Amino acid sequence: MATQPIEEGSTDVVQRQLAEIQQQQSQQQRFYSALQSAMEGIAQLDPQGCFMEVNRTYAHDVGYSPEELVGLPWQTTVFANDIPILESAYNIMLDTGKISVEARGATKQGAVFYQQLTMVANRNDQGEFLGHFCFMQNISDRKLAEVKRIESEQRFQAIADCSSTLIWVADQRNQRTYFNAEWLKFTGRSLKREIEEGWATGIHPADVHDCLAAFALAFEEQRSVQLEYRYLNHAGHYRWLLDSGRPRFLPNGEFVGYVGSCIDITPFKQVADSLEQANYQLQENINKSIDALVGANAQLEESEARFRSLADSLPALIWVCDTEQLCTYVNQTWQTFTGRSLEQETNLGWLDTIHPDDRPRFIDQLQTCFSEEIPLHLEYRRCDRNGTYRWILNTGIPRYIADQFAGMIGCGLDITVSKQNQVALEQAISELTRSNRDLEEFAYVASHDLREPLRKIRSFSELLVEDYADQIDDTGRRYFDYVIDGAARMDALVQSVLQYSRVGRQQEIPEPVDLNTVVQQIANDFSLVIEQKQGWIIYDELPTIIISKIESVQLFQNLIGNALKFHGVQPPHITVKAQRQGTHWQISVSDTGIGIAPEFCDRVFTMFARQHQRDQYPGTGIGLSICRKIVENYGGQIHFETEVGKGTTFIFTLPAMD
Template sequence: MKKLSEKVVTGGFALSMLLLSGVGAESYLQVRQLNENRRSVQHTHKVLESIYMALDSVEDAGKGQRSYVFSNGEDAAAREEFWNSVKKRERSLAQVRQLTQDNPDQQRYLNTLEPLIAKRLILLQQSINLVQQNPADQATQTAISKQSLSLHREIESKLQAMITVERTLLQQRSAATDRSVKRALWISGIGNALGFSLLIGIFSLLLHQIREAKRDEVVRYRAEMALQQANDRLEANVEKRTLELAQANLSLQTELTERQLAVRALLDSEKQLRLITDALPVLISYIDSEQRYRFNNKTYEEWFGSSQKDLTGRLLKDVVGESAYQTIRHYAEAVLAGQTVSYESLISYQTGGDRWVHVTYIPDFDEQKTVKGYFALVDDISDRKQTEVSLRQSEEHLHRILQNMPVMLDAFDDNWNLIEWNRECERVTGYRADEVVGNSQVMELLYPNLEYRQRMIQAWRDRGNDYRQWEWEVTCKDGTIKTISWSSISDQCPTPGWAFWGIGVDVTDRKAAQQEVVQLNQSLNHQIRQLETLLEVIPIGIGIAQDPECKHIKVNPAFAKQLGIPTTINASLSTPPKESPTFKVYQNGREMIPEELPMQYAAAHGAVVMDVEIDVVHENGKVVTLLEYAAPLFDEQNQIIGCVGAFLDISERTQLQAALQQMNEALEIKVQERTAELNQVNEDLTRSNQELEQFAYVASHDLQEPLRAISGYTQLLAKDYLNQLDATGQQYTAYVVEGAARMQQLIQDLLDYSRIGTRDLVLTAVDSNAVLNRVLDNLQLAIAESNAIITHDPLPTVTADKTQLIQLFQNLIGNAIKFRRESPPQIHISATWDNSNGRSHRSDPHPPNPEPTDPIPATEVVYLFAIRDNGIGIKPRYLERIFEIFKRLHTRREFPGTGIGLAICKKIVDRHNGRIWAESEPDIGTTFYFTLPQPPTPASSYGSPNPQLNRDSID
C-alpha cells in the first residue's frame, strides 16, 4: 500500500509538473504570438501614418503653390511651405516603401504613384516659375492648374487605395490578436485549474500518508519542501504569465481604441463632406462613363423631386428629360472624351422647368488615363440672366427716349467734345449726329461769330451747369439763326461719361408769340374794362355766383338798385339768416325758399332757367317785378363752378329786349364771319390736295406716252443707224435708252405710289397665309436666284385691302432678298395680336371674336406683323429716313431701284390706320414691323380718293 501511494504521489506530482510546464510553455508561445500581433498592428499604424503624411504633404504642396500664385509671387512663406511639403513627401514615401517591403501590392502602388507625384511636382514648379517670369499669362496658369488638379486626384486615389489595403491588414491582424488572447486565456485557465487540482490531490494523499506514517519525518519534510518549492514556482509562473497577458491585452485595447477613433474620424469627414455638398445651392453629381448617376447632392431633390437614393444608378437622359439631354448631349460627349467643359445655356428640364444654368464638367481618369466618369457642377443663373435682359432693355428704352423726346438734348465730355446729339437737335439745327458728334469744330459750326462764341463760353463757365431757360442763338446748317432756351441740371444729376449736358427748346417763334400774347392780353384787359363798364352802366341787373351753391352772389349797380341793397353786400338768400339781405322773393303770391330761386336751381340742376317772373319785396314794402334768366357756369372739365343771372325790370322790358337783340345780332355776325373764314380755308385745302393729286397723276401717268416715244425712237435710231454712229454716239445712244428705261420705271413707281391714295380702299376679310403664298409665287425667280430660305408662323385673317396687302408683303420681302449679304437670305414672317388690356398673343389664324359680354372690345384688337432678315442691315440713324420717297442709302450700281418701295409700304399702312417702322443692326439683319388695326365689323371701303384719279393708267 505504501509503495502504491508513493507511486501515485510521484506520478501525480510528475504529471502536475508536466501539465504546469506545458501550460507555461503554451502561455509563453501565446505571449510571443501576442507580441508579434501587437508589433504587426503597430507596423500597420505606422504605414497608415506614413501614407497620411504623404497625402498631407501632397495637399500642402498644392496649397503652398496656390498661395504663391494668388499672391503673384509675393508670399515667400508660401513658397517655403511648398518646398517643406516636397521634402516631407519624399521622407514619407521613403518610409512607406521601407515599411511595406514585405507587401508586393503596396510596392506596386508605390511604383505607379511616385512618377505621378514627380510629374505633379514638375507642374507645380512650372506654375511657380511662371508666376515669377510671366504672371499675366493666366491661360497657361489655368492649363497647368487643371493638369495639376487631375494628377492630384489620381494621386489621392492611389493613396486611398493603399490606405484601404492597410486597413484590411489592420482588421485581419486585430482579429488574429483577439483570437490569440482568447486562446491563451482558455489554455492558461484550464491548465492551471488541472495542475492545481492534481497538486491538491497529491497534497491530500501526502497528508494522509504523513498522518499514517509519522515516523517517516524526513520523507515528509522533503515532500513538504518539494511541494512548497513546486507551489512557489507555480505561483511565480502564473503571476508572470498573468502580468504578460495583462500587458498584451492593454496594448491590444490601446490599438483597438486608436483604430476605432481613426474609423470614426474618417466617417465624420465623409459626413461633413456630404453636409457641405447638400447645403450648396448648386447641383453636384458624379456621372460614370455610361451616363449613370453615381453621386448627387440634395439639391437634386428640389429640382427633380427625386431622392438621392432614387437617382443613383439612373441614366442622365431619364432624369433631365429628352429636351434637356439633347441640349447637353454634345457637352457630355466632350467631357467623356477627356475635355473640361464649361458653358451657359437655357435648358428645359422635364420636371425642373426652364432654367438658365452655368455648367462645369470635369473628367475623372483612371490609372490607364481612360475617362471613367466626370464631375458635374450646375448653377441656376436664371435670376442673373433676367437681370441682364432687364438692364439691357432699360438701357435701350432710355436711349430711345432720349433720342426721340420732343426737346433737344446734347452732352459734352471734359474736353468740350460733343458726345450726344438727339433727333430733335438734328431737326432744329439741320446738322446730323454724325456731322457734329466727335467734331472738334462743333462750337465754331453752331456759333460762328468769334466774339459771340467766346462771350457765351465764358458766361457758361462762370454760371456752371445748374440753370434754367438760358437763351442763346444757334446758327443752323442752312444759315438761319434760331433762339434756343437751354436748361441744365448736370451738377445735381451727374451722368457717367457726360461731363455736362443740357436740354433745349426752340423758342425762335416764341418772341413773336410773346408779343402777340402781350397784345392779346392788352386787348383782353381792354375788353374786360369795357365789360366792367358795361356792367356798371347797363340797365340790366346782373348777378354772378362763383360757387356751385350760390352762397355768394355779386351784383352790378342795376341789380343792386332792383334789390334795394348796396353793391358790396352779398345778395344770396342761401347764406345764414343773420348774413342774408332783408328782401324777400315771391312767385305767384308764394314766398320762394332759397333752393327754388332761379340761380340756385340752375346751378344745382345744371339747367338754363328762362323767363321766370319773380317779385322782390323790400323791407319798406316796395315791390319790384323782375324777369329772370339764369345759366350755370362750367369749368374745362364740364364741372359746375357757379351761375350767372340776368334780371330785367318788367317796366323796362322793351329796352332790355332791344339790347339783347343787338347783342345777338353782333354775335351772329361774328359767327358768320368766322364760319365763312373756316369754309374758305377748307376749300383752299381741298383744292390744294386735288391739285397735288392731279400733279402726281400727271407726272406718273400722262408723261409715260412721250417717254415711251423717246425710248422707242431712240431704240430704232440705235438699231437702224448704229453703223453710222461713232463710238461716242453709240455710247450716248445707250445712255439715252438706259435713262429712258430708268425714267419709265420711276414714273411707273410714282404711278403706283399715287394709286395708293387715289383708289378706293376695299376692306374685306383676307387670309394672310394666302397673301404670302401669292407673293412667294410672284417672287419665285428672285428666291431661286438668291437661294433664299423663307419661313413663317401661322398668320391671321385680317380686315384689309387684299391688293394693297399683297403689294405691302411683296415690297418688304423683295427688299429682304435684294439687300442681302454673301450668304443666302433667311427671312421669317410672324404676327401677334394685342388689345388695350395689355394682353399680347402669338399669331392665331382665327382669334376669338368678342361677344357682347366680352370685356375686350373688338375695336381694340391690333395685329403686329414682323418680317425679319439676315441682310446687310441699316445704320440706326437712317431708320426714319428710309420711308421717305426717293430716299436711297445705296447707289444704283450697288442695288437697283428707285427708292419708292418703302414709301409705298408706309402709305399702304397709313391708309389702314396702322404704323410701320424698322429695327436693324448693320451686318446682322433688319426687322420690319407694321400694325393693322381691326374694325369691329369689316367695312367695304373707307378713305376719300379723288374720283377723277380713280382709274388705271393707259399703257
C-alpha cells in the same frame, strides 16, 4: 523577416485613413454649422426634387422646421401659379448647370412672398445628376418698394395728364423720360416714340441749335430756364411754344433732373399789341404749374395737405368727388374763378354755378361715368365771379384706394376763346384738306403725263438704232444705249411716283384680306428668282386684316423684293412673322442679307434715297417710301432693325379686325 515591414506599413496606412476620415467628419461638421447659420436660405434636393438638407434660414422663410421639409417636394414651398415658371427654370438648369429666377413662394401657413432662387446642378465626377442645390433670398421688401414707387409715379402722371399744359420730365443726364397726355396729343406721337427718337426732332431747324444749347447750359448750372421756340404739331404745322423748366432735387439735396411745361403762344405772337400782357400772364401760370409739379414730384405721397397745395397752384379748376357724386374739394383756382368759398362748393354746391340749360346734361353724364367707372369728358357753361358764363372743358378720371372705387378727380379748363375761334379753325382745316387733295391730284397727273414723251424717246431711239444700224458707229450706238437706258429708268421712276401718289387714293374699298394668301402669291411671283438664288421664304400663320388688297400686295412685294435683291453672297432666307399686340398686329419681314449701313439708316424711308450705285443694285428708291405711306395710312407704324452683313428686319403694325 520579410513580412515585418509590410505589417508596419499596413498599420500606417490604416492610421492615415482613420485620420483622414476624422478630418473629413470635422470638415463636414464645420460645413453643416456654417450652412445652418448662413443668412441666405440654402437647401439640397435629390434627383426627384425632394428636400434632403435645409438650413434654418430657408426653413424659417417658408414657415417649416428643417426636419419638416426633408422628404417634401419643392412644389410644397412655391405659390401654385408660379410652379410652371420654376419647372421651366429647372429644365434649363439641367442643360446649363445653373439658373437664377424670381418667383413667389408659399409658407406653411399659406402666406405668399417674393423670392429669388439660384439653382445649381449637383453632379459627380462621372457627370451623373445627383440633384441640385437651391439658394434662396427673400425679396418681398424690394418688391413692395417697387410697387410703392410705381403707385407714386402713376399718381403723378394722373395729375399731369389732367393739366392743359404740355408737361415733360428729364433726368440728371438731360434725357427726357416722360411726356404727359397733352404733349402726346399735341405732337401726335406715342410716349415710346417720343423717348426713343428724341423730342428734339420736332424743333424748327432754325431754332434747334439755340434751344438745345440753352437747355444744356441750364442743366450744367442746375438753374431754371425759359425760352421760346417753334415746334411741329400733329398736323404738320410749327407752333410757337413758351417752355419753362425748373431743376428737381431730392430732400437730401441731390439733383435728379428737371420738370417743365410748355404753352402754345402762337396766337399771342400774332397779336403784337397784347404780347407783353399775355407773356406776363403766361409766366405767372407757368411758374405756378412748375412750383406745384416740382413739389408734387418730390413729396406726392406724403399727405392730403401736400396734394391740396399742388392743386391750388395749378391754373386749372381742380375738383374731387366721393362715391356719392358729392364734391369734397375744389382748388383755390376754382374758388377764385367762381368767387365762392370751399364751403359753398362742397356737397351739391358745385352744381349751383352751372348754366341751367347745361346742368341736367352734366348730372346725367356724371352719373353714367360713376356707375360705369369710366373717364368723364364734357363741355358746359359755368358762371364766373363777374356773372359771365364761360365755356369749360371738364375732364375727370376714376380714382381708387386699395383697388376700391373712391370717386373721381378732374379738372376744368376755360375754353371760351377756343369756342369763339372754332369756326375759323374749321375753315382752316377745310382749306388744308382741299390743298392736300389738290397736291395729290397734281402729283398724279404730272407723273402720268410724263410717261408719254418718255415712251416716244425710247421708241424712236430704238427705231433709229434698228433702221440706221449700218450708219451708226460704236460710239453712236453706245450713246443711243445711254438714251434708251436713261428713258427706261426715268419711266420706271415715274411709274414708282405714280404708285406712291396712288397710295390712299385707290377706289378699292378695304376688305378682309388673308395675309397668308398675299405672301404665298408674292412667293409664287418671285419663284423663278428664289429658285435661281437657291433661297426660301417661310411664314407663320398670318392674320386676316381689313386693308386694300392692292396695297397689301404692294407692301409685302416691296419688302420681300428688297430682301431678295440685297441678299449678298449667301442665298436669301426670308421669314415673315406676326404677333398680336392689343388692337394691332405686329408683322415682321426678316432677311439674312447685307444689312443697312449706319450712315444710311436715317434716310431709309426717304424718297429716291439709295445706299448703293444703280449698277450694283437696280431700283428707284421709292419702294420703302410706299411701304411707310401704306402703313401710316392705316394708322400703323414701321421701323427696322439691321446689322451689316447679317441682315435686316422690317417691323410694322396694322390694325386688327376686332
